[in-house]
Amino acid sequence: MILTVTPNPSLDRTYELRDLTRGAVLRATADRVDPGGKGINVSRAVAAAGHRTVAVAPLGGPEGALLARLLGEHGIEAAGVRITGSTRVNITLVEADGTLTKVNATGPEITESEAETLLETVRTWSSDADWIACCGSLPRGLPPEWYAELVARSHGAGARIALDSSGAALIAALRERPDVIKPNVEELSEAVGRPLATVGDAVKAAEVLRGRGAQAVLASLGADGQLLVDGSGTFFGSARVETVRSNVGAGDASLAGFLAAGGAGRPALAAAVAHGAAAVQLPGSVMPTPADIDLSSVVTTTDIPLDRVLTEPAP
Template sequence: MILTVTPNPSLDRTYELPGLEHGAVLRATADRVDPGGKGVNVSRAVAAAGQRTVAVAPLGGPEGALHAQLAGEYGIEAAGVPIAGSTRVNVTLVEPDGTLTKVNAAGPRITAPEAEALLEAVRNRSAAAAWIACCGSLPRGLPQQWYAELVARSHRAGARIALDTSGGALTAALRERPDVVKPNADELAEAVGRPLATVGDAVKAAEELRERGAHSVLASLGADGQLLIDGTGTYYGSTRAGTVRTVRSNVGAGDASLAGFLTAGGIGPAALASAVAHGTAAVQLPGSVMPTPADLDLSAVTTTTAIPLDRALTEPTS
């Protein structure tokens, strides 16, 4: 079982538009609503792969009730922690060329008793978990050290932790030695405080995160593939040119990658290949739809220890 923790979940509403015109009345050509938040997205991808998953998240108001209902419809065991505030609603606008405009709400403020209830909910379910995936931003009310506390408690319970967050929350949690951290290129640059222009720059930044406490680093480089740096070496995963025919939405693609990595064991190049295949499939699906096994093409994925260090990133970080 894979347990996910999402401190700031959301209802994700996605509208596909023929075009985006400022100040106009727009009519969507398609729309959908999904239970969202990075950890919840991971759970959706795990459930789509036919594996058991439990999603711990603070849920409140009618939005929280709908979130739990939709999660159940996806095959997720929703372990909602009641809160006084209402679960946020995020909106994504998708144009025909794949351009996304996102409006993310701040979310409710979490009180100290609610924060402790979240930690306790994770503790109560951690014994049965092969992995605990802690994902996303921290809502108002939770200190930057909250993930660090979660990692420390989970390690004391004997659980393995995958952490997907950024900024001060990531920096604080590194001291507790999470088993895997999963930054994208921008988050990796932010963590080390310098821009990344090449794959080699990303490798050096990931190695620095390992020196600061992470056992493994799974770094998403967008169209330039993914890196896995762990105690056995450095691996680079990419897809064959032409595999991605149409990018419909990159919402949740990183979460799908993490799910693919964990469902494949969370260790080594085989897990990296699964991560790349899941991310590649996700960007070709609408909204935050998670890929099923039928959407994956592992034959198009290559993993190697011959890292293209001088390869320029398609989207260099600032």
């Protein structure tokens, strides 16, 4: 079972438009609402792959009630923590040419007692979990050290932790030695405080974060592929992608694939790449099913293309 923790979940409403014109009244050609937040996306991908998953998240107001119902419809057990604020609603506008415009709400403020209840809920479920995936930004009310406390308590209970966050929250958590962290290029660059222009730059940055406490680094390089840097070495994975429809949630699908495949080594990296490649070919934040996964398109290697210039370098 994979337990996910999403401190700032959302309802994600996606509207498809012919084009986006400022100041105009627009009519959507299609729309959908999905349970959102990075950890919840991981749970969605895990459930879509046929594995058991439990999602811990603060839920408030009618939006929180709808989110809980949608989780059940996706085959996800909801371990909701009731809060006084209302769960946020995020908006994604998708134009016909694939251009995405996102409006993310700030979300509710979490009280001290609600924050403690979240931690205790994770502890309660941790004994049943093969992995705990802690994902996303921290809402108002939670200090940057909150993830560090969660990692420490979870390790104390014998659980393995995957952390997908950024900024101060990521840096603070490194001292508690999360089992794997999953930054993208921009987050990797921010964490080490320098630009990343090549795959080799990304490898060096991942090694820095391992030196600061991360036991493994699964780094997404966007269209260029993914890196896994751990105690056994450095691995690079990539896959063919015919058409990109949406990259929303692709990183979360990758993490789900990685954890579901054991969370270590080249086979897990291959699963991560395959899940990410499948996700970008699906609309909105739809998560891939086993029928969408094509492991034959994935290549993993220890021959790292260090001099390859990143398609989307981090300034």
